Amino acid sequence: MIEQATIVCVVCPVSCAVLVEFEGDGIIKTDHNQCKLALDYVTDELFDPRRTLTTSLPVDGGKAPLVSVKTAQGLPKDDVLSAMQSLSGIHVTAPVHIGDVIVEDVLGTGIHLVATRNVEAA
Numbered sequence: 001m002i003e004q005a006t007i008v009c010v011v012c013p014v015s016c017a018v019l020v021e022f023e024g025d026g027i028i029k030t031d032h033n034q035c036k037l038a039l040d041y042v043t044d045e046l047f048d049p050r051r052t053l054t055t056s057l058p059v060d061g062g063k064a065p066l067v068s069v070k071t072a073q074g075l076p077k078d079d080v081l082s083a084m085q086s087l088s089g090i091h092v093t094a095p096v097h098i099g100d101v102i103v104e105d106v107l108g109t110g111i112h113l114v115a116t117r118n119v120e121a122a
């Protein structure tokens with residue numbers, strides 16, 4: 001059965017409201033997009049939506065109380081809340097450097113949580 005959806009492309013600030021026709025796991029056509037970049041975006045949004053988890057975690061023994069972190073790649077959208085809950089109670093020990101892996105293999109996804117700022121030891 002052919003289905004339709006409207007997905008706002010966020011690849012650039014134009015934010016086209018892309019009308020997409022699809023069947024099963026295949027795109028039939030898109031409309032109202034101003035460029036071809038929409039195709040990959042709407043395909044991912046329809047069939048494998050992902051989001052980067054960003055948050056902050058407490059730091060023990062650091063010059064700052066928190067370190068910002070994010071997942072190195074997008075997590076499956078349905079896993080983001082569980083991933084956030086899995087970080088509860090985690091403390092990071094200073095020093096922490098940008099790119100340090102804070103949590104390996106978040107929820108068995110193979111995706112790591114990494115630091116996005118430096119926090120030196122106090």
Ligand code: SF4
Pocket residue numbers: 009010011012013014015016033034035036037038
């Ligand atoms: S379809 Fe192209 S022009 Fe429109 S928001 Fe996406 S990237 Fe930008």
